[in-house]
Amino acid sequence: MPTTSVQLYSLRDAIADDLDAAIARVREIGYENVEPYAFVERATDLERAFAATGLKAPSGHVAVIDAGDTAPIWDAAERLGIHTVIDPFIPTDRWQTADDVKAIAERVNVLTAEATARGLQFGYHNHQWEFTNKVDGRTVYDLFVEQLSPETVLEVDTFWATVGGADAAAVLRGLGDRVVAIHVKDGKVDGDIRTALPSSESALIVPEALQRAFENQTPAGQGDVDVAGILAAAPQAIRVVEFDAYKGDVFEGITESLTWLQANDTAGTAA
Template sequence: MTAALSVQLYSVRDALAADLPGTLDRIAGLGFANVELFGFVDRVDEYRTALANAGLTALSGHAALAEGDAERALDAAAALGMRTLIEPMVRHGWETADGVSAIADRLGQIAAQARPLGIEVGYHNHTWEFESEIDGRNAFDVFTERLDPAVVLEIDTYWAEVGGASAPELLARLGDRVRLIHVKDGPRSTDAAAQQPAGSGDMPVKEILAAAPGAVRVIEFDAYAGDIFDGIAQSLRFVSGQAS
């Protein structure tokens, strides 16, 4: 089975702010059928109409859950037919075992709230989960051990690598717990503006895709020095050519 392809709309946030329907039409025109939303909780009606008109499905979305209004975010996700709602980041708490357990417990509670709505709750990493060390282990490994299996994972493969992990090894170890991966490329740098289309940077993108054959491939740029739609199109061509 070929894994689904998607794009994180944060990549085109400036275009969305100027023209949401037109931006979604452009994304569909690149060949996408699926998108990952952000900032949708206050724009449900607008997104519902524009997604339908563009022929796009919001498979997943990012919204603050652990430290936000989880109930409101879940209701918005359900209204848009979303399958997976992802906590995009929890910045603090990774320095101690108790802090990590508290994050895991909170996400488990939200996953239980989400289940009757037919929504899975997930977590998306940055670098700090891998940079923090607890008893000789990185905090992300401690986190995944303590996390309710009902909470799925979206591995941002770029930030995992920048944080010091091998993304292919991480994906192989986590297996089916990983429902989605963020695919991006560039140097191993915290300078987001240095990111490049998939296949043109230093990230082991081919190995990453092979290590998570069933995970939704979500193309993303945190920033890009060139034309963002062209960058997304280049990434889509590369990832499509590497489909399992």
């Protein structure tokens, strides 16, 4: 089975209550890898929890593109064994024009060079607006990718790419090996959520249609997303299970996703 992880943001409420207990439960469920979020601020706590459980963090999320001082980010990544640092979010209002895309790509390329100099990788994680927003008929995601340095990597959130109108499996095949991780996420994909965008301040401040996309997320294999086709299209990528929100017990949700992946994800090479 390919390398499988879980985005700890899915468990943010449990982590806020008791980080050590939440991460220990992740290991008990059967995960060997996690993807931390905002890991710079909680590096000491995460280091302790990883040492206690044996969990590894091959990738991690943190806001890098808008950071004034990036040295603490690279330092924390090295401390926690995070090889791939991913910026999770640049809001939709900054993805409107060709100049917008160029500015983000140039910044990402600078950060990629910084990461490479530290022996790390740097990349970006999409939502749906990078596929919904278009310039001259092309998605801003396409324009963005073609301006990135060869060393820049990508983490494709396959649910949000699908919501944005993309054929996520085709996107992955087109990007090839530069996709180092995918977010494995399933749920209901209604037509009206494609163009329902969050506020520019937060991906979590959303209109009603988009809120449904959060609340109706399901374990892998139980929704409208072609998860099996997506996995086959990116055999090299780390599978990162994630829920933006979940109506039930989120620990049960990540357990069901892991069980489904163990039964259905035969692509790639075990790691």
